Amino acid sequence: MIGASPPLSPTKAPLLEARELTRHYRVSRGFLRGTAVVRALDGVSFTLEHGKTLAVVGESGCGKSTLARQVTMIETPTAGVLRLNGADVAHADRTARRRLRPQVQMVFQNPYASLNPRRTVGALLEEPLVIHRRGSAAERREQAFAIMDKVGLRHEHYGRYPHMFSGGQRQRIAVARALMLSPSLVVADEPISALDVSIQAQVLNLLLDLQRDLSIAYLFIAHNLQVVRHIADAVLVMYLGKAVEQGPKDAIFARPLHPYTQTLLASTPSLTRARRVRRDVAVAEPASPLTLISGCAFRTRCPRAIERCSVETPAPRAIGNITVACHRADE
Ligand SMILES: Nc1ncnc2c1ncn2[C@@H]1O[C@H](COP(=O)(O)OP(=O)(O)OP(=O)(O)O)[C@@H](O)[C@H]1O
Numbered sequence: 524m525i526g527a528s529p530p531l532s533p534t535k536a537p538l539l540e541a542r543e544l545t546r547h548y549r550v551s552r553g554f555l556r557g558t559a560v561v562r563a564l565d566g567v568s569f570t571l572e573h574g575k576t577l578a579v580v581g582e583s584g585c586g587k588s589t590l591a592r593q594v595t596m597i598e599t600p601t602a603g604v605l606r607l608n609g610a611d612v613a614h615a616d617r618t619a620r621r622r623l624r625p626q627v628q629m630v631f632q633n634p635y636a637s638l639n640p641r642r643t644v645g646a647l648l649e650e651p652l653v654i655h656r657r658g659s660a661a662e663r664r665e666q667a668f669a670i671m672d673k674v675g676l677r678h679e680h681y682g683r684y685p686h687m688f689s690g691g692q693r694q695r696i697a698v699a700r701a702l703m704l705s706p707s708l709v710v711a712d713e714p715i716s717a718l719d720v721s722i723q724a725q726v727l728n729l730l731l732d733l734q735r736d737l738s739i740a741y742l743f744i745a746h747n748l749q750v751v752r753h754i755a756d757a758v759l760v761m762y763l764g765k766a767v768e769q770g771p772k773d774a775i776f777a778r779p780l781h782p783y784t785q786t787l788l789a790s791t792p793s794l795t796r797a798r799r800v801r802r803d804v805a806v807a808e809p810a811s812p813l814t815l816i817s818g819c820a821f822r823t824r825c826p827r828a829i830e831r832c833s834v835e836t837p838a839p840r841a842i843g844n845i846t847v848a849c850h851r852a853d854e
């Protein structure tokens with residue numbers, strides 16, 4: 524297959540490493556009121572190993588897509604470290620970005636919006652190769668057919684347009700397109716939540732099969748914790764731009780340590796054990812990332828908040844194999 528990235532020298536570096544990764548946005552507060560800063564991503568650290576899946580969870584507005592936009596190099600972080608296979612993504616110049624970009628591809632939530640309706644499946648699939656000047660026309664076509672085989676599209680689909688496909692098939696096309704450059708990392712931002720429930724499992728299983736075959740790593744953004752439980756190796760829980768808890772999936776699901784993670788698990792119907800743990804958690808509106816809260820940002824909704832939580836921001840610390848930012852996590 525063409526389009527493969529050059530072989531990497533053996534290295535112990537994780538595939539993806541973020542240290543205190545930060546992205547702030549300056550927004551206008553309206554006439555005569557000046558500007559404010561949205562701390563969409565506020566010092567997040569994590570690693571993702573080759574071929575593994577890190578699920579990112581947290582409610583709307585907590586910064587999941589902002590994280591995805593830094594990792595896919597759509598935006599440049601305000602501060603912090605971001606490394607892909609040891610290479611500095613955050614400070615990469617244009618040439619370096621051009622070299623790094625093919626290694627990270629993205630699958631979006633809505634395949635109706637993400638695929639240009641005026642292009643055939645073949646043209647959609649080959650476009651990334653054209654942009655990165657890979658292969659001859661014949662080689663690009665051959666690669667498109669090879670990837671179509673992998674995602675379960677038939678060769679006669681090559682000349683058809685996106686509107687001729689169901690939602691599930693469209694997402695297969697979007698996944699195929701993401702694979703054309705043989706990426707080592709695919710960032711999937713809610714890739715199945717716009718699909719019919721009946722076909723969500725098919726697309727999820729396709730992603731799992733592809734991971735096994737091609738050893739791709741996924742940064743998988745999800746609302747649905749059942750889905751996370753099915754696909755993740757590790758889980759990163761975000762709240763208002765910060766990583767409040769992370770660790771191996773089994774540890775997080777068996778014994779979440781942060782009150783916010785406990786809330787999330789409690790609101791998932793079939794996770795009955797977690798529900799017993801915390802049913803008393805505040806369901807108030809999340810605070811806005813525009814409002815600076817002293818101490819722990821979750822304290823305004825936390826049933827376990829104490830005086831210390833309003834004066835001292837909890838630093839992430841290791842408890843067993845979980846990293847958690849809560850003063851009371853070990854009580
Ligand atoms: N370009 C931007 N300019 C200003 N604010 C932004 C911008 N992009 C995102 N934000 C703000 O940053 C915060 C995080 O947004 P983000 O889209 O990353 O959240 P999310 O976790 O992906 O939410 P959802 O689950 O709804 O997709 C939000 O408060 C959002 O309004």
Ligand SMILES: [Mg+2]
Pocket residue numbers: 587588589712
């Ligand atoms: Mg989002």
